[in-house]
Amino acid sequence: MHQVEHPAVVKSAYVKGMWVHAAGKLKRKLLGFRKNYVAPLDLSRVGYDFNVVDAWLNNYGAFTGESITGKTVLELGPGSNLGTGLILLSRGAKKYLAIDVFDSVQYTQEVFYDHLFERLGCDALRAELAHQYEPDGRIHYMVDPQFRIERIDEPVDVIFSHSAFEHFDDVAEVIRQITAISAPGTTIISRVDLQTHELGVRDCDPLNIYRYSDTLWRWLGDKGAPNRTRTPEYQRILEDHGWEAEIEPVRTLTREYVDKMLPGLIRRYQNFGTEEMGILGFFMRATKK
Numbered sequence: 551m552h553q554v555e556h557p558a559v560v561k562s563a564y565v566k567g568m569w570v571h572a573a574g575k576l577k578r579k580l581l582g583f584r585k586n587y588v589a590p591l592d593l594s595r596v597g598y599d600f601n602v603v604d605a606w607l608n609n610y611g612a613f614t615g616e617s618i619t620g621k622t623v624l625e626l627g628p629g630s631n632l633g634t635g636l637i638l639l640s641r642g643a644k645k646y647l648a649i650d651v652f653d654s655v656q657y658t659q660e661v662f663y664d665h666l667f668e669r670l671g672c673d674a675l676r677a678e679l680a681h682q683y684e685p686d687g688r689i690h691y692m693v694d695p696q697f698r699i700e701r702i703d704e705p706v707d708v709i710f711s712h713s714a715f716e717h718f719d720d721v722a723e724v725i726r727q728i729t730a731i732s733a734p735g736t737t738i739i740s741r742v743d744l745q746t747h748e749l750g751v752r753d754c755d756p757l758n759i760y761r762y763s764d765t766l767w768r769w770l771g772d773k774g775a776p777n778r779t780r781t782p783e784y785q786r787i788l789e790d791h792g793w794e795a796e797i798e799p800v801r802t803l804t805r806e807y808v809d810k811m812l813p814g815l816i817r818r819y820q821n822f823g824t825e826e827m828g829i830l831g832f833f834m835r836a837t838k839k
């Protein structure tokens with residue numbers, strides 16, 4: 551687990567954050583949401599995708615004792631490219647499905663995949679990208695502004711996600727729909743970030759998003775703004791839908807820092823207490839009973 555260095559305490563964090571969130575919303579309105587997720591020439595994303603898949607597979611192996619060989623996998627919110635899917639297929643997965651509300655993948659430049667295939671040492675999977683929007687190949691990328699996961703009508707063995715759950719409009723609804731397409735034994739492996747995302751406040755006030763009332767947060771946020779769902783809520787929702795779930799914090803703040811910040815958060819987050827509010831990121835692993 552990684553413990554984050556004690557950030558300096560910011561003066562007027564409430565007001566500062568409010569301006570930063572409002573400016574972020576305005577920027578997204580003017581530029582369009584997709585630009586926040588599209589970085590086609592950022593080749594460091596190739597290494598990022600390998601790291602994401604390694605973390606998923608380590609978690610999956612340790613949790614289930616199985617490999618993904620021959621499995622059908624689904625990724626929720628793949629973001630700006632299908633690199634994770636290609637890597638999973640190269641590691642033995644039978645089929646890769648992905649669903650997103652935005653079609654950011656359409657902007658991925660060929661040079662990104664050139665580098666990815668070079669690192670894989672083989673480009674046999676390149677042909678799969680040519681029909682990525684169609685259901686019959688080994689890659690099927692679905693774009694649905696309503697995020698209707700329950701439309702997926704083929705059996706899925708593993709559901710992966712990375713830094714996406716915190717953006718979903720309604721975590722309980724997503725888990726309800728995942729449950730609808732899952733059979734006993736289906737596994738969820740997801741990394742979830744709970745830290746403030748906006749650059750102007752994320753490092754100096756990592757718990758900033760928990761300072762605002764629901765009404766103000768709805769006003770400050772837009773589609774994709776962090777939903778502020780905390781780990782006990784994930785655990786409860788998963789259990790209510792028949793999943794055996796475990797949560798492992800992977801990034802935390804010091805107790806000393808969180809104790810100082812708690813009085814500035816709204817009552818609901820104060821009530822979660824120091825230990826929970828110190829979690830900035832976690833891995834969620836669950837199996838359908």
Ligand SMILES: C[S@@+](CC[C@H](N)C(=O)[O-])C[C@H]1O[C@@H](n2cnc3c(N)ncnc32)[C@H](O)[C@@H]1O
Pocket residue numbers: 587602626627628629630650651652654697711712713714715717718719773774775
């Ligand atoms: C921060 S990106 C993460 C992308 C990628 N998994 C990664 O690790 O870089 C968040 C992902 O969630 C998706 N997303 C944002 N808002 C969403 C929403 N309301 N419902 C479903 N997906 C959403 C975005 O399109 C994007 O794919």
